[in-house]
Amino acid sequence: MAGGHHIIVGVTGGIAAYKTAILVRELVKAGDEVQVVMTRSATQFITPLTMSTLSRRSAIIEMFPPARDVAPDRWTKHIELGVWADAMVIAPATANTIAKIAHGFADNFLTTLVLALRGPLIVAPAMDVDMWLNQTTQRNVATLRDSGYVIVEPETGELASGLSGPGRLPEPEVILRSLREVLAGIHHDLRGKRVLVTAGPTYEPIDPVRFIGNRSSGKMGFAIAGAASQRGADVTLISGPVALRTPRNTRRVDVATAAEMQVAVEREFPSADLVIMAAAVGDFAPVAPSPSKLKRDDLADDRLHIEFTKNPDILKTIGQRKRHQVIVGFALETDDELANAKKKLAAKNLDAVVLNNPTVPGAGFGTDTNVVTVLTARGEAETLPLQPKTNIAHEILNRVVPLLH
Numbered sequence: 001m002a003g004g005h006h007i008i009v010g011v012t013g014g015i016a017a018y019k020t021a022i023l024v025r026e027l028v029k030a031g032d033e034v035q036v037v038m039t040r041s042a043t044q045f046i047t048p049l050t051m052s053t054l055s056r057r058s059a060i061i062e063m064f065p066p067a068r069d070v071a072p073d074r075w076t077k078h079i080e081l082g083v084w085a086d087a088m089v090i091a092p093a094t095a096n097t098i099a100k101i102a103h104g105f106a107d108n109f110l111t112t113l114v115l116a117l118r119g120p121l122i123v124a125p126a127m128d129v130d131m132w133l134n135q136t137t138q139r140n141v142a143t144l145r146d147s148g149y150v151i152v153e154p155e156t157g158e159l160a161s162g163l164s165g166p167g168r169l170p171e172p173e174v175i176l177r178s179l180r181e182v183l184a185g186i187h188h189d190l191r192g193k194r195v196l197v198t199a200g201p202t203y204e205p206i207d208p209v210r211f212i213g214n215r216s217s218g219k220m221g222f223a224i225a226g227a228a229s230q231r232g233a234d235v236t237l238i239s240g241p242v243a244l245r246t247p248r249n250t251r252r253v254d255v256a257t258a259a260e261m262q263v264a265v266e267r268e269f270p271s272a273d274l275v276i277m278a279a280a281v282g283d284f285a286p287v288a289p290s291p292s293k294l295k296r297d298d299l300a301d302d303r304l305h306i307e308f309t310k311n312p313d314i315l316k317t318i319g320q321r322k323r324h325q326v327i328v329g330f331a332l333e334t335d336d337e338l339a340n341a342k343k344k345l346a347a348k349n350l351d352a353v354v355l356n357n358p359t360v361p362g363a364g365f366g367t368d369t370n371v372v373t374v375l376t377a378r379g380e381a382e383t384l385p386l387q388p389k390t391n392i393a394h395e396i397l398n399r400v401v402p403l404l405h
Helices: 017-029 048-055 074-084 095-102 109-116 129-133 135-146 172-184 219-230 258-271 314-321 337-347 389-404
Strands: 006-011 033-038 087-093 121-125 155-158 164-168 194-199 204-207 210-212 234-239 250-254 274-277 284-286 308-310 326-332 352-356 369-376 381-388
Touching: 006 017, 006 048, 006 109, 017 033, 017 048, 017 087, 017 172, 033 048, 033 074, 033 109, 074 109, 087 095, 087 109, 087 172, 095 109, 095 121, 095 135, 121 135, 121 172, 129 135, 129 164, 194 219, 194 258, 204 284, 210 284, 219 234, 219 250, 219 274, 219 389, 234 258, 258 314, 274 314, 274 389, 314 326, 326 337, 326 389, 337 352, 337 369, 352 389, 369 389, 381 389
Parallel strands: 006 033, 006 087, 087 121, 194 234, 194 274, 234 250, 274 326, 326 352
Antiparallel strands: 155 164, 204 210, 284 308, 352 369, 369 381
């Protein structure tokens, strides 16, 4: 794929830093503009002069340069680059830097820049085998994945220590391929648009300690919010109770019940351009939740009788009120899937509906993958094969963003 992108290459203190020089050279040859950012430890393995020469820009190392070198905009350089970059790749990424990013540390220019970055981040770990397999490192890498960062898995082979196992930095062409795949999926077609996304379950209280809910993890809705943000949208994410990190550059509103979600959606709806209702809103709620904890011994016939009422149909309500908005619903179906999804599309005045079946392998609750079919009011229907929810999110947007026009 041709270059022409703005790429930040981060280099941290690992012996594999010599491979990064080749990566920088290949990016420049392809026509990309490259800015190298190095940690102090990285300079022990490869010189800033080498990286500056190959990138044709002065490599940045220090957060606070000598006063004589400070230009008027130097103190906000991390902000400027965070906006300038189409993507950032860190290769090699040490266990130390991975830990810092996972926990939001900003104690050098590279980690501070990561926090200010608007585009995608590709991380290529490299370290000794026992450091890579350490549970702490694996938890930190999982955190980066959950945050939407792309991890280029280390290769298995002989390491600098003489040991053998996973931990080798992949060859530059492998990292470059991952970077190009990410760049190919980047669109800025939602700049200037307000996107409202709902995600997760709703919990309806039975008493102060119990509730009726569902198994939604919120991962699909959070992936959509993150994808919309990457594409330039002003994103508001209304979420039920989940244990997920808020996507970058996203305003999050937390709710618990369907009634709370309805209030939040109706408040945000008038200013939205695109609304994607991925939340699994509960259909029913107890009529009269107990003000105190229900005791087993208080049951007269060993049975608990709870009267339920219908929850508000948030999707139908906004479908009736829409003016300029494009509204996308989700249909979770286990029987007569297409027929039920088409019925929902028409009955709720939607522009599109995303159909999925939780009984399909890889598409159940809590998974990192999904299989969906996107149906539009124009009569289009397309099934997207099993793939990560982060990919599915962009594929959904690829099909609904044109409806805005």
